[in-house]
Amino acid sequence: MIGKLDRSASREDRTAAILDAAWVLAGRDGVAGLTLRGLARELDLSQPSLYEYFESKHALYDALFADGNRQLLGRLENLRLPTDPRRAVKVVLRAFVEFALADEARRQLLFHRPIPGFVPSPESYAIAEAVLARGVDVLEAAGVDDPADVDCIIAMVAGLIDSQASNDPGGTRWTRHLDRLVDLYLDNPRKDAR
Amino acid sequence: MIGKLDRSASREDRTAAILDAAWVLAGRDGVAGLTLRGLARELDLSQPSLYEYFESKHALYDALFADGNRQLLGRLENLRLPTDPRRAVKVVLRAFVEFALADEARRQLLFHRPIPGFVPSPESYAIAEAVLARGVDVLEAAGVDDPADVDCIIAMVAGLIDSQASNDPGGTRWTRHLDRLVDLYLDNPRKDAR
DNA sequence: GTATAGTGCCTATCGATGATAGGCAAACTC
DNA sequence: GAGTTTGCCTATCATCGATAGGCACTATAC
Numbered sequence: 001m002i003g004k005l006d007r008s009a010s011r012e013d014r015t016a017a018i019l020d021a022a023w024v025l026a027g028r029d030g031v032a033g034l035t036l037r038g039l040a041r042e043l044d045l046s047q048p049s050l051y052e053y054f055e056s057k058h059a060l061y062d063a064l065f066a067d068g069n070r071q072l073l074g075r076l077e078n079l080r081l082p083t084d085p086r087r088a089v090k091v092v093l094r095a096f097v098e099f100a101l102a103d104e105a106r107r108q109l110l111f112h113r114p115i116p117g118f119v120p121s122p123e124s125y126a127i128a129e130a131v132l133a134r135g136v137d138v139l140e141a142a143g144v145d146d147p148a149d150v151d152c153i154i155a156m157v158a159g160l161i162d163s164q165a166s167n168d169p170g171g172t173r174w175t176r177h178l179d180r181l182v183d184l185y186l187d188n189p190r191k192d193a194r
Numbered sequence: 195m196i197g198k199l200d201r202s203a204s205r206e207d208r209t210a211a212i213l214d215a216a217w218v219l220a221g222r223d224g225v226a227g228l229t230l231r232g233l234a235r236e237l238d239l240s241q242p243s244l245y246e247y248f249e250s251k252h253a254l255y256d257a258l259f260a261d262g263n264r265q266l267l268g269r270l271e272n273l274r275l276p277t278d279p280r281r282a283v284k285v286v287l288r289a290f291v292e293f294a295l296a297d298e299a300r301r302q303l304l305f306h307r308p309i310p311g312f313v314p315s316p317e318s319y320a321i322a323e324a325v326l327a328r329g330v331d332v333l334e335a336a337g338v339d340d341p342a343d344v345d346c347i348i349a350m351v352a353g354l355i356d357s358q359a360s361n362d363p364g365g366t367r368w369t370r371h372l373d374r375l376v377d378l379y380l381d382n383p384r385k386d387a388r
Numbered sequence: 389g390t391a392t393a394g395t396g397c398c399t400a401t402c403g404a405t406g407a408t409a410g411g412c413a414a415a416c417t418c
Numbered sequence: 419g420a421g422t423t424t425g426c427c428t429a430t431c432a433t434c435g436a437t438a439g440g441c442a443c444t445a446t447a448c
Contacts, residue, residue, distance in 0.1 A: 007396085032310030036435065048437080049397055057435060112306065116226030151357065152371050159353025163345065177346050180384065188378055190371070201425085230406065242408080243426055251406060 004044040015053050018043060019067050022060060026105035031114045036060075058118050061109065066124035068110045069131055072099050076134050085142035086186060090179050092138045093157055097175055100161045107165060111158070148190050156181055198238040209247050212237060213261055216254060220299035225308045230254075252312050255303065260318035262304045263325055266293050270328050279336035280380060284373050286332045287351055291369055294355045301359060305352070342384050350375055 003021070005014055021042050026034050036057055040047040054060040079095055081088040100107045108114040110128070120128065132154075139150055157178070164174040197215070199208055215236050220228050230251055234241040248254040273289055275282040294301045302308040304322070314322065326348075333344055351372070358368040 011395090030310060035433085037433080046398060047435085048399085051436075052396055114308070114310070116224060116308070148371065151368055152375065155353035155357040155368055156350055157353070158356060159349035159351070162352060162356065163349040174345055174349055177342065177384070181346065184378060184382055190374065205424090229404085231404085240427060241406085242428085245407080246425055 003042075015063075018050070018053055018060075019063055022064055023067075023103075023105070026064070026109070027103065031061075031105045031108050058115070061115055061118050062121050062124050065109055065120045066127055068106045069124065069127040071106075072096070072110070073127060073131050073134070075099055076131065081138070085138070086183075089138050089142045089186070090182050092135060093153075093178060093182060096135065097157065097161055097164075097178060101165060101169075101175070104165065104169070107161070111161070142186060144186065144189065146190050146192055148192065149185065152190075153182070153185050156185060197236075209257075212244070212247055212254075213257055216258060217261075217297075217299070220258070220303070221297065225255075225299045225302050252309070255309055255312050256315050256318050259303055259314045260321055262300045263318070263321040265300075266290070266304070267321060267325050267328070269293055270325065275332070279332070280377075283332050283336045283380070284376055286329060287347075287376060288372060290329065291351065291355055291358075291372060295359060295363075295369070298359065298363070301355070305355070336380060338380065338383065340384050340386055342386065343379065346384075347376070347379050350379060 003017075005017055007014075009017070018039070022034060022039055025039055025042065029038070036050050037047045039060075040050055050060070054063060075095060076092060079091060081091055100111060113119075135154070136150055139153060144150055144153065160174045160178060160181070164171070168174065197211075199211055201208075203211070212233070216228060216233055219233055219236065223232070230244050231241045233254075234244055244254070248257060269289060270286060273285060275285055294305060307313075329348070330344055333347060338344055338347065354368045354372060354375070358365070362368065
């Protein structure tokens with residue numbers, strides 16, 4: 001039991017408490033292992049009562065998706081960035097990687113589609129796009145002016161995160177190469193025909 | 195209806211026919227959207243009868259996983275490789291990427307874990323490892339002797355595939371950079387302290 | 389002060405899913 | 419030809435997300 005839902009709290013606080021409990025259960029049983037009955041049990045609620053807060057299980061996942069992306073956006077916004085643009089890129093990407101790898105359930109929900117049929121709502125996806133925009137900003141400040149190079153760097157970082165999480169969770173077998181690969185990509189922009 | 199199960203065929207052929215039908219349904223409804231009742235209906239079988247061939251739904255997924263990896267291994271083995279080791283690397287990785295992107299359901303099943311709780315059996319996973327070993331062989335022939343560099347290249351390719359499938363399915367926005375990035379990684383091995 | 393509407397929760401139930409129990413008939417084995 | 423195995427069936431189970439409908443409390447309107 002995580003804790004009864006405080007019936008005297010505001011609706012907003014109660015919704016947040018449900019999300020917190022959902023994160024705990026998702027961490028324990030996996031994102032896809034989350035059940036409404038289990039969540040309700042932890043909150044000392046009946047399962048149908050959860051529908052007072054989320055109109056479907058997918059809506060709950062959508063709220064978790066938005067919540068996680070807000071956490072990430074907040075973390076990126078609070079970073080103290082070095083003045084050197086290249087160092088700033090490394091700080092931002094490192095923070096991103098560490099955030100992604102800090103919570104397996106959150107990583108799966110935010111960066112993969114572990115739930116059959118779940119697609120984030122446009123409102124929630126907008127938060128994820130704000131995160132991406134923050135990364136693109138820092139990259140552009142470091143001289144990455146070709147969108148193709150941005151694509152490559154994003155894909156490289158995603159590849160490192162996935163390999164790390166899948167094959168060496170908790171370790172640094174892949175993430176230790178982040179800074180070196182950032183330098184490699186920044187030093188070798190695509191020779192395009194602009 | 196895909197086709198009734200031929201009751202006079204050998205057990206092996208019937209099992210293969212079930213897998214073929216499962217691939218079709220997975221392609222239509224998604225890997226996770228596959229249901230035993232739906233599969234049985236396509237084969238003109240009752241749902242419990244499928245348990246004569248697979249002891250659980252996860253066992254069916256395991257057979258699909260093995261089947262897909264065998265397809266991939268066969269494709270890699272049949273490649274005519276250029277004598278130039280670097281060109282050989284590009285041919286192998288390109289074949290890998292194209293195989294992964296040719297079938298979305300297969301890609302998800304082989305390279306992600308779209309099914310909650312499904313983990314490939316050791317026997318099936320061994321086939322996936324044989325695929326990986328084939329890639330490592332070709333990389334080593336091209337002078338990649340540091341396992342860390344192998345890790346980085348694998349992660350890079352995985353990142354390209356995932357970005358391509360997620361954000362531009364059917365296009366070439368990421369995969370078009372494969373050859374250039376291969377050159378980049380091969381020309382810049384990790385400077386280690388061996 | 390009281391009628392009305394909304395909120396929050398409940399029990400009971402639905403349809404779908406994977407899985408199991410148990411039975412029946414054909415085919416194979418010795 | 420008796421016994422076993424194979425392959426299939428119907429019936430049913432527990433669990434899941436979702437819905438229906440009702441009860442109590444609160445807030446608002448008049």
